[in-house]
Amino acid sequence: MTAVADLTVATQGPRRKLGKGRVAAWLVLVIAALYFLIPIAASVEFSLRGVHDTHDLSTWENLFGQPGFLDNLITSLELAAGTVVITLVLMVPTTAWVHLRLPKLRRLIEAICVLPLVIPAVVLANGVLVAFRGGPNWLTGTPVILALEYVVLALPFTYRTLDAGLSSIPLTTLVEAGRNLGASWLTVLLRVVVPNLRTSILNASILSAAMVLGEFTIANLLLMNTLPVWTVQAGQQDGEVATAASMLILIVTWALLLLMSVFGQRGARRTGRSG
Amino acid sequence: MAELKFRNRRRLDLLGLLPFLAYVAVFLGVPTISVVVGAFQDDAGGWTLSNIGAAAGDPYLHAFVVSTEISALTAVVGAIVGLAIAFAVSASPPGGVLRQVVSTASGVLAYFAGVPLAFAFIAAIGSQGLVTKWLGAVGLDISGFSLFGFAGITLVYLYFQIPLMVLVIFPALEGLRPQWQEAASNLGASRWQYWRLVGGPLLLPPFLGALMLLFANAFAAYATAAALTNGIIPLVPIQIAAVMSGNVAVGQENLGNALGLGMILIVGLALAGYAWMQRRTSRWLR
Numbered sequence: 001m002t003a004v005a006d007l008t009v010a011t012q013g014p015r016r017k018l019g020k021g022r023v024a025a026w027l028v029l030v031i032a033a034l035y036f037l038i039p040i041a042a043s044v045e046f047s048l049r050g051v052h053d054t055h056d057l058s059t060w061e062n063l064f065g066q067p068g069f070l071d072n073l074i075t076s077l078e079l080a081a082g083t084v085v086i087t088l089v090l091m092v093p094t095t096a097w098v099h100l101r102l103p104k105l106r107r108l109i110e111a112i113c114v115l116p117l118v119i120p121a122v123v124l125a126n127g128v129l130v131a132f133r134g135g136p137n138w139l140t141g142t143p144v145i146l147a148l149e150y151v152v153l154a155l156p157f158t159y160r161t162l163d164a165g166l167s168s169i170p171l172t173t174l175v176e177a178g179r180n181l182g183a184s185w186l187t188v189l190l191r192v193v194v195p196n197l198r199t200s201i202l203n204a205s206i207l208s209a210a211m212v213l214g215e216f217t218i219a220n221l222l223l224m225n226t227l228p229v230w231t232v233q234a235g236q237q238d239g240e241v242a243t244a245a246s247m248l249i250l251i252v253t254w255a256l257l258l259l260m261s262v263f264g265q266r267g268a269r270r271t272g273r274s275g
Numbered sequence: 276m277a278e279l280k281f282r283n284r285r286r287l288d289l290l291g292l293l294p295f296l297a298y299v300a301v302f303l304g305v306p307t308i309s310v311v312v313g314a315f316q317d318d319a320g321g322w323t324l325s326n327i328g329a330a331a332g333d334p335y336l337h338a339f340v341v342s343t344e345i346s347a348l349t350a351v352v353g354a355i356v357g358l359a360i361a362f363a364v365s366a367s368p369p370g371g372v373l374r375q376v377v378s379t380a381s382g383v384l385a386y387f388a389g390v391p392l393a394f395a396f397i398a399a400i401g402s403q404g405l406v407t408k409w410l411g412a413v414g415l416d417i418s419g420f421s422l423f424g425f426a427g428i429t430l431v432y433l434y435f436q437i438p439l440m441v442l443v444i445f446p447a448l449e450g451l452r453p454q455w456q457e458a459a460s461n462l463g464a465s466r467w468q469y470w471r472l473v474g475g476p477l478l479l480p481p482f483l484g485a486l487m488l489l490f491a492n493a494f495a496a497y498a499t500a501a502a503l504t505n506g507i508i509p510l511v512p513i514q515i516a517a518v519m520s521g522n523v524a525v526g527q528e529n530l531g532n533a534l535g536l537g538m539i540l541i542v543g544l545a546l547a548g549y550a551w552m553q554r555r556t557s558r559w560l561r
Contacts, residue, residue, distance in 0.1 A: 024363075025367075029363050039396050042404060042405035042406065043394065043395040045398070046405065098292070122495075123538050124306055126532065127535070131306045151298075152302050216389050217389075235502070
């Protein structure tokens with residue numbers, strides 16, 4: 001009896017107090033929502049401004065015709081693709097190998113992959129400038145160096161994502177099964193490991209592509225032209241154009257996320273049917 | 276025989292790490308070592324401490340002070356507000372829409388830094404901004420508020436600090452089991468006593484850790500401040516960029532390296548503190 005009585009007190013006590021707590025909680029959330037939504041709404045409004053307090057689509061219509069815009073957009077998209085490809089070719093075999101053959105070194109590899117967080121992007125850019133000063137032009141004179149460094153910048157996120165994916169599948173069993181059936185290492189990697197890691201690979205790609213599309217620091221300091229660098233330069237003359245371009249960076253990022261997740265689902269459905 | 280074969284295999288296994296290690300050594304190791312070594316070299320390549328001395332004197336010391344102030348302020352405010360949001364969400368039913376929205380939004384908004392963020396705030400509270408116009412229409416003039424000064428940078432940095440705090444602290448908050456609170460209240464503890472003696476001490480390490488993570492995050496940030504202020508505000512990363520683009524006296528070419536070394540040390544220390552606190556948290560979390 002007493003136990004039941006205690007229980008009702010325990011459940012009623014907090015609930016009575018929730019009234020005041022609820023109001024405070026909602027107040028916090030509403031203020032936060034305003035703080036986070038207003039700049040985004042203002043960006044949209046700003047990019048739609050026409051002459052004399054009117055609103056139209058003229059900024060957006062003229063955006064693609066702005067000198068340099070399209071070239072830099074393409075450069076940024078190529079950089080994103082390049083970074084994703086290098087990241088996957090380097091990191092998928094490496095993380096799989098560590099899980100299979102060198103599990104004792106997992107902590108060490110993780111520590112190495114987290115190192116880029118300790119080196120601020122400004123310092124990394126400075127180091128690249130100093131270290132590769134006399135380097136060949138195809139490397140340091142072109143955005144190739146950016147893609148190579150973006151792989152490093154994305155390492156903490158890509159490693160963690162792939163590592164988590166590998167931990168959640170019976171990797172050793174799968175690989176041994178493949179090897180016992182006579183498949184080569186490459187076949188096992190491409191036809192056993194990669195399909196099973198589909199979601200992790202997709203997430204790692206999304207994270208690195210999103211990072212590349214918005215990256216300004218290293219590109220700017222190494223005097224490369226990318227979409228964010230162009231946007232800041234454009235902002236010195238025309239705030240509306242720069243705001244529209246920076247909205248576009250966000251939209252492209254989000255569209256990419258959507259596209260990739262659609263592909264991911266389709267891939268999942270296909271293997272689901274055959275399996 | 277078997278022993279030898281085993282050792283050979285072990286060596287072959289390590290060989291599989293070679294591409295990764297070589298890549299990191301060239302594209303992270305070499306640049307970092309160049310910065311560290313360059314910090315102690317003069318223009319001719321001889322050893323010197325003059326760069327360190329210059330970096331520790333004005334105007335660069337001032338930059339370290341301003342960077343530290345902004346990072347500490349946005350870390351503390353961001354951590355408190357982030358914690359409040361996390362608390363507010365954790366009161367909602369598990370699996371609800373609110374949780375979904377806040378966690379997705381935090382993930383996206385923590386990414387929303389740099390150039391787009393700077394322009395979003397200019398569009399909102401810049402001299403021609405939407406909010407500036409609204410407030411102007413009701414007779415409130417905020418054109419005196421400079422987005423490009425200390426307060427402005429703080430306001431803008433909070434935009435990515437708060438979501439990061441929510442992302443980092445939410446798992447810890449969720450990890451506090453309701454049974455603990457029930458046990459405490461069954462033993463006659465008030466809510467306040469529970470938080471002072473059980474919840475608070477448990478949340479303190481992850482909170483302090485998050486504080487250090489946020490500090491490092493703000494200290495290392497460059498793009499937002501650069502895009503927002505055009506390099507006016509004297510932060511350490513802005514000063515490094517100025518040195519890199521040649522805005523520096525002759526004979527100080529390695530000054531940027533010395534400033535970079537300072538940044539690595541401060542950010543590294545803060546992140547080491549974060550990692551240490553994380554380890555303490557992982558003892559009871561899950």
